[in-house]
Amino acid sequence: MSRYLLKRFLTAVLTVLFVFVLNFVLIRLAPGDPITILAGQDNPSQEQIDILKAKYGLDKPIFVQLLAYLKNLLKGDMGTSIIYGRPVFDVISERLGPTLLLSLTGAVIALVIGTSLAIVASRKPGGLLDNIISYIAYVLYSMPAFWLGLIVILFFASYLGWLPTAGMIDARAGYTGWAHVLDVAKHLILPAGALALVGVPAYFRIGRSSMMQVVKNDYVNLFKAAGMDRKKVYRKYLFREAMLPTITTFGIRLAYIIGGSAATEIVFAWPGMGTLVLSAIQTRDYPMLMGNYLILSISVAVWMILVDLIYAVADPRIRLS
Amino acid sequence: MKRFLALLLSLLMLAGMLAGCSNNGNEPADDPGTDQPSTSQPNDEGTEQTPSTDGPLQGGTLVVISSSGNPGSFNPVWKSDDPATTVNHNVFNKLVTMNYDYEICPDLAKEWTISEDGLTYTFYLHEGVKWHDGVPFTSEDVKFTIEAVLENNGRMAAEWGAIEEVECPDENTVILHLSRPDSALLGFLAWYACQIIPKHIYEGTDWTTNPANQAPIGTGPFKFVAWNQGVSIELEANEDYFLGRPYVDKLVVQLIADVNTAEQALLNGEADYMIGSPPLSDAEALKANPDITTGTNAGPSRYYMGFNFGREILQDIKVREAIAMAINQEEILDRVFLGYGAAAKGYYTPVISWAYNDVDVTPEYDPDAANALLDEAGYPVGSNGYRMTLEMVNWQSQSVSDMAAVIKEQLKEVGIELNIITLEMSAWTPRIREEENFDLTISNGFQGPDPHNMYGRFATDGANKICGPYSNPALDELLMEAVQETDQTVRGDMYKEAQKMLHDDLAIVPLIEIDSFYAYSSKLEGTPRSREGIDAGLSFNSFALTYFNDPAMIQ
Numbered sequence: 001m002s003r004y005l006l007k008r009f010l011t012a013v014l015t016v017l018f019v020f021v022l023n024f025v026l027i028r029l030a031p032g033d034p035i036t037i038l039a040g041q042d043n044p045s046q047e048q049i050d051i052l053k054a055k056y057g058l059d060k061p062i063f064v065q066l067l068a069y070l071k072n073l074l075k076g077d078m079g080t081s082i083i084y085g086r087p088v089f090d091v092i093s094e095r096l097g098p099t100l101l102l103s104l105t106g107a108v109i110a111l112v113i114g115t116s117l118a119i120v121a122s123r124k125p126g127g128l129l130d131n132i133i134s135y136i137a138y139v140l141y142s143m144p145a146f147w148l149g150l151i152v153i154l155f156f157a158s159y160l161g162w163l164p165t166a167g168m169i170d171a172r173a174g175y176t177g178w179a180h181v182l183d184v185a186k187h188l189i190l191p192a193g194a195l196a197l198v199g200v201p202a203y204f205r206i207g208r209s210s211m212m213q214v215v216k217n218d219y220v221n222l223f224k225a226a227g228m229d230r231k232k233v234y235r236k237y238l239f240r241e242a243m244l245p246t247i248t249t250f251g252i253r254l255a256y257i258i259g260g261s262a263a264t265e266i267v268f269a270w271p272g273m274g275t276l277v278l279s280a281i282q283t284r285d286y287p288m289l290m291g292n293y294l295i296l297s298i299s300v301a302v303w304m305i306l307v308d309l310i311y312a313v314a315d316p317r318i319r320l321s
Numbered sequence: 322m323k324r325f326l327a328l329l330l331s332l333l334m335l336a337g338m339l340a341g342c343s344n345n346g347n348e349p350a351d352d353p354g355t356d357q358p359s360t361s362q363p364n365d366e367g368t369e370q371t372p373s374t375d376g377p378l379q380g381g382t383l384v385v386i387s388s389s390g391n392p393g394s395f396n397p398v399w400k401s402d403d404p405a406t407t408v409n410h411n412v413f414n415k416l417v418t419m420n421y422d423y424e425i426c427p428d429l430a431k432e433w434t435i436s437e438d439g440l441t442y443t444f445y446l447h448e449g450v451k452w453h454d455g456v457p458f459t460s461e462d463v464k465f466t467i468e469a470v471l472e473n474n475g476r477m478a479a480e481w482g483a484i485e486e487v488e489c490p491d492e493n494t495v496i497l498h499l500s501r502p503d504s505a506l507l508g509f510l511a512w513y514a515c516q517i518i519p520k521h522i523y524e525g526t527d528w529t530t531n532p533a534n535q536a537p538i539g540t541g542p543f544k545f546v547a548w549n550q551g552v553s554i555e556l557e558a559n560e561d562y563f564l565g566r567p568y569v570d571k572l573v574v575q576l577i578a579d580v581n582t583a584e585q586a587l588l589n590g591e592a593d594y595m596i597g598s599p600p601l602s603d604a605e606a607l608k609a610n611p612d613i614t615t616g617t618n619a620g621p622s623r624y625y626m627g628f629n630f631g632r633e634i635l636q637d638i639k640v641r642e643a644i645a646m647a648i649n650q651e652e653i654l655d656r657v658f659l660g661y662g663a664a665a666k667g668y669y670t671p672v673i674s675w676a677y678n679d680v681d682v683t684p685e686y687d688p689d690a691a692n693a694l695l696d697e698a699g700y701p702v703g704s705n706g707y708r709m710t711l712e713m714v715n716w717q718s719q720s721v722s723d724m725a726a727v728i729k730e731q732l733k734e735v736g737i738e739l740n741i742i743t744l745e746m747s748a749w750t751p752r753i754r755e756e757e758n759f760d761l762t763i764s765n766g767f768q769g770p771d772p773h774n775m776y777g778r779f780a781t782d783g784a785n786k787i788c789g790p791y792s793n794p795a796l797d798e799l800l801m802e803a804v805q806e807t808d809q810t811v812r813g814d815m816y817k818e819a820q821k822m823l824h825d826d827l828a829i830v831p832l833i834e835i836d837s838f839y840a841y842s843s844k845l846e847g848t849p850r851s852r853e854g855i856d857a858g859l860s861f862n863s864f865a866l867t868y869f870n871d872p873a874m875i876q
Contacts, residue, residue: 032745085534172591266579268582269552271549282747
């Protein structure tokens with residue numbers, strides 16, 4: 001077990017490092033650079049460009065820049081954003097909370113609703129209810145997140161007027177304390193709901209096919225023949241087995257939790273990492289981009305290990321070796 | 322429950338389809354920073370902005386939406402930072418400023434004089450002005466700001482290049498000594514990234530990392546309170562503002578990147594004012610809405626198409642002329658801008674009318690003549706139905722892509738195949754300006770604050786040129802002469818002559834004069850875009866005189 005973990009850990013470190021180096025080089029090879037953007041529309045002299053490049057270390061070969069970055073990183077320094085003039089870590093950590101709040105809420109709602117619908121639909125595969133739910137799931141599956149977000153705004157905020165349109169807080173009221181918490185919760189409902197709707201079809205489809213698969217197991221007939229209560233068979237055995245692929249899916253989707261909600265964040269003006277990464281790409285803010293990539297790849301790597309562990313706990317047949 | 326859910330989802334989709342139709346609009350053609358135009362007409366009436374006590378209602382929280390992205394910092398003079406301009410215009414003041422009629426208006430300087438040789442500018446500052454931390458503002462702050470910009474290559478360093486020395490004879494007087502006459506200077510002291518920053522905060526520090534960049538200290542009508550990253554910036558009324566306390570108690574700049582969402586927040590009453598334009602496709606609905614005030618400000622901002630003079634085929638003036646004749650500006654205006662704006666004809670913006678040449682304009686739309694001209698030039702229609710294939714390299718923008726699509730159709734009529742390549746702005750800039758790897762491209766942007774703007778767009782060493790290696794030494798010389806001339810009538814004639822040269826060279830094809838469409842809550846008065854705001858000399862996006870006409874908005 002511990003040897004397995006060590007091996008997985010080392011692979012993860014190597015993967016993160018590889019992804020990091022790749023990104024580091026790619027973004028610098030792409031056309032455009034932050035100095036042109038810093039200098040704006042006016043035409044700075046070559047001398048001024050050189051001064052700016054030297055200031056941000058962009059005058060050195062890519063390899064030297066990479067080593068310098070890694071050296072600082074080992075000291076816990078992710079560098080200073082060129083556009084914000086602030087430590088990258090500070091800016092990212094302000095955005096990490098809102099992104100996690102939104103994505104986790106959305107993911108959990110999607111998991112619960114998707115799986116519940118799967119259980120309902122799989123009772124009578126091909127029945128009317130199954131068809132209706134499947135149809136809706138396909139429609140939702142094909143909807144782009146930003147479009148769905150806009151529809152949700154138009155219906156619930158503009159037409160019904162039940163919920164706030166966008167943002168994380170009521171800009172006019174400026175609540176504090178518990179009122180602030182409630183205010184954030186109110187603003188969370190629509191974006192998390194929209195995000196959940198996009199995620200529901202995946203859980204529904206996987207849960208449904210998995211349920212239909214496990215129902216065919218011999219032990220189901222055995223238990224039924226032995227007179228065991230149907231509900232008990234479902235709850236105690238079937239459900240647990242059928243949930244395994246769902247857990248994997250949930251885990252894999254959680255891995256993309258930081259970057260996966262970008263479109264929703266933009267539509268709802270949710271102050272997460274999505275908008276941060278987008279503007280960092282547009283402005284070629286290298287240190288900010290590298291910081292984001294690093295956090296993204298680390299979170300994916302860590303989640304992949306965690307999912308394997310959870311899987312082993314949920315399914316005793318799997319041994320980590 | 323299941324049935325309810327299914328019903329709800331179906332309803333939702335239906336509502337979406339209905340509502341979606343009206344919301345796939347054009348992006349706003351207006352961005353607050355680079356599209357801010359002007360004339361350089363000094364207005365030394367010294368309009369004082371003193372709110373009367375029994376007039377407008379006082380109080381309330383004004384929420385304005387900025388859709389241009391996340392501000393980088395609130396050091397207003399460091400670099401181009403459009404998302405920060407709304408806060409900068411309310412927290413800081415400039416020496417002189419510019420309103421939505423693009424006139425130069427007094428700000429920290431209540432009046433100014435320019436010596437006859439155009440080499441000495443004297444500004445007389447308001448007395449008793451204080452920074453938000455209580456420290457008195459003096460002429461030394463102005464000196465410090467200008468010197469810091471020149472030393473640290475701030476956004477305006479190039480535009481202020483003629484300033485040789487800043488003299489402070491007393492606390493309330495600043496004298497600028499110029500190395501050469503520069504008639505464009507006043508406009509660049511009034512327009513963008515020219516706010517005066519506090520010497521006592523910035524002196525001896527790195528201005529890119531100074532903590533005040535996150536919590537700005539200015540002299541303006543509003544004081545900085547808090548920056549909720551990615552969400553909003555909160556400001557409060559400056560009780561000691563030298564032109565009188567603003568009417569509203571709080572000003573919140575809410576960041577909503579998606580204009581459709583921003584428009585809904587305005588319609589739902591969560592916000593009161595949109596800094597950028599709502600989607601033009603919604604303009605009619607907004608105009609019909611009694612809760613919303615709408616209008617347009619004509620601005621010296623325009624779209625035009627550049628030829629790469631480095632391409633052999635385009636060096637033939639007949640080919641350029643034929644292309645110009647093949648383009649129908651009216652059709653582009655109707656199809657892409659739904660009629661908002663105007664078909665561009667001349668080689669400079671008509672908004673700065675004293676410098677506009679309305680005689681030497683682009684050739685009339687005439688596809689038959691264009692075809693004949695191309696035949697004459699020796700480009701017969703080939704077996705594939707085309708005479709030639711050209712590559713148009715554009716930056717990412719809905720309006721530009723839509724225009725390119727219409728132009729592609731129009732050029733097809735004269736047997737020119739157009740391949741459109743769209744790049745991010747950060748990749749487009751080096752490709753057009755450094756590599757010069759394109760045939761045609763579209764650009765836009767502010768043509769002011771002074772006609773000297775033409776230099777950057779057309780001179781041999783112009784920084785904003787989209788014509789490849791285009792070079793006309795006579796034009797360069799004329800433009801450099803014009804900027805040193807102090808008599809406006811003489812200058813105007815020089816710029817008209819310059820436009821004639823551009824016309825004779827067929828350097829560009831003018832496309833569209835941009836109107837910026839705006840929408841805000843009908844509960845607001847005294848906005849910077851309103852007539853009373855413009856007449857009071859409000860800066861773009863300054864809410865110093867904005868108030869609610871509805872007592873319900875004041876808690």
